[in-house]
Amino acid sequence: MSFKFGRVMAAGAxxxxxxxxxxxxxxxxMGPVPDTPAGKAAAARHQNFKQLxxxxxxxxxQVKTDAPDxxxxxxxxxxxxxxxxxxxxxxxxxxxxxxxxxxxxxxxxWSDPQGFAAAVAKLQAATVKLQQVSAAGDMAxxxxxxxxxxxxxxxxxxxxRVPEKH
Amino acid sequence: MQDGSDAPVVRAxxxxxxxxxxxxxxxxxxxxxxxAGETHHMDWHRLAGYTVLGLIVFRLLWGFLGSGxxxxxxxxxxxxxxxxxIRTLPSxxxxxxxxHNPLGAxxxxxxxxxxxxxxxxxxxxxxxxxxxxxxxSDRVDFDTGRLxxxxxxxxxxxLQALVVLHLVAIVFYAVYKRADLVGPMVTGRGRFRNHPExxxxxxxxAFLVAAVAIVLAWWTAKGLRL
Numbered sequence: 001m002s003f004k005f006g007r008v009m010a011a012g013a014x015x016x017x018x019x020x021x022x023x024x025x026x027x028x029x030m031g032p033v034p035d036t037p038a039g040k041a042a043a044a045r046h047q048n049f050k051q052l053x054x055x056x057x058x059x060x061x062q063v064k065t066d067a068p069d070x071x072x073x074x075x076x077x078x079x080x081x082x083x084x085x086x087x088x089x090x091x092x093x094x095x096x097x098x099x100x101x102x103x104x105x106x107x108x109x110w111s112d113p114q115g116f117a118a119a120v121a122k123l124q125a126a127t128v129k130l131q132q133v134s135a136a137g138d139m140a141x142x143x144x145x146x147x148x149x150x151x152x153x154x155x156x157x158x159x160x161r162v163p164e165k166h
Numbered sequence: 167m168q169d170g171s172d173a174p175v176v177r178a179x180x181x182x183x184x185x186x187x188x189x190x191x192x193x194x195x196x197x198x199x200x201x202a203g204e205t206h207h208m209d210w211h212r213l214a215g216y217t218v219l220g221l222i223v224f225r226l227l228w229g230f231l232g233s234g235x236x237x238x239x240x241x242x243x244x245x246x247x248x249x250x251x252i253r254t255l256p257s258x259x260x261x262x263x264x265x266h267n268p269l270g271a272x273x274x275x276x277x278x279x280x281x282x283x284x285x286x287x288x289x290x291x292x293x294x295x296x297x298x299x300x301x302x303s304d305r306v307d308f309d310t311g312r313l314x315x316x317x318x319x320x321x322x323x324x325l326q327a328l329v330v331l332h333l334v335a336i337v338f339y340a341v342y343k344r345a346d347l348v349g350p351m352v353t354g355r356g357r358f359r360n361h362p363e364x365x366x367x368x369x370x371x372a373f374l375v376a377a378v379a380i381v382l383a384w385w386t387a388k389g390l391r392l
Contacts, residue, residue, distance in 0.1 A: 053296035056295060057292055057311065146297070154297075164319070
């Protein structure tokens with residue numbers, strides 16, 4: 001029995017390790033960044049969105065707890081708003097897939113500049129308000145604005161970001 | 167089920183109630199979680215995930231404490247016995263195994279392993295926006311949470327492949343070997359040439375194990391906080 005128990009657990013662990021290793025290898029999907037203006041722009045964009053997502057996660061982590069740290073919420077809302085304000089500059093012309101870089105930014109960003117600008121403006125409006133309600137510290141208002149901000153992320157991702165491959 | 171031989175056929179209990187309930191509940195919960203995930207109903211997706219977590223905890227414990235056919239020790243075999251069983255596959259004469267055969271045992275272990283990876287990766291996963299996440303994702307940073315999300319997608323593909331294999335095997339046994347595997351998983355009873363002497367676990371033990379599984383799933387949903 002103990003021999004079989006060990007075998008069962010070893011098989012399970014082996015499968016789990018293989019899967020996680022596979023994902024870890026697949027994770028660096030940006031690959032080596034080409035040393036071109038387009039490559040640098042795409043890599044910087046990727047890092048900036050990671051910063052934005054990371055700040056949002058840190059804020060949401062607090063909102064989910066029983067005793068949210070409002071200073072952390074406010075600091076991350078500030079960070080998100082500052083990043084969102086810069087977002088239009090993350091999409092220079094010729095930094096899409098047609099320039100040969102690996103990016104999830106769809107060509108529609110540049111072929112539909114007005115629609116894209118409206119989507120970014122929606123994010124900026126959301127983070128401005130998120131910053132305000134976070135500074136004020138009313139948790140109900142913060143929760144509502146978290147949802148609105150998430151909606152602004154999704155709104156733009158649905159139209160202008162290549163869907164995640166499953 | 168047509169046995170094909172003139173051996174006497176006995177109808178006897180094969181799977182206990184808890185094993186069958188967990189099996190079909192997993193089918194339902196995984197199907198629902200898939201739909202909820204694809205349609206971005208993330209509150210429902212998480213709820214389905216906690217259900218799967220509870221069911222998996224129960225099934226793993228039941229593999230040590232449950233009835234004869236539910237125990238890992240009764241159906242997990244070494245390479246020699248597995249190879250010996252594989253050699254009997256071309257034969258259309260189905261010598262009914264009382265429960266999982268040595269090859270099916272590997273399928274059970276693979277599905278359970280995939281489900282463990284699926285549930286654990288979901289607990290730590292973070293979506294691309296940083297808005298939706300599993301209940302333990304506050305323990306990891308954004309990048310790690312995204313890594314768990316990718317693992318969550320990958321292990322679901324593995325799970326889908328394993329389910330397809332499971333269904334193909336059921337069709338193979340039904341058509342080629344004329345053995346009904348689905349019926350016993352519904353009714354708990356199967357037909358055998360000789361009475362399979364299976365010892366069944368008492369119901370109180372199932373309730374005890376279920377209580378442990380429910381408490382663990384509930385506490386995990388709450389972020390494992392005291």
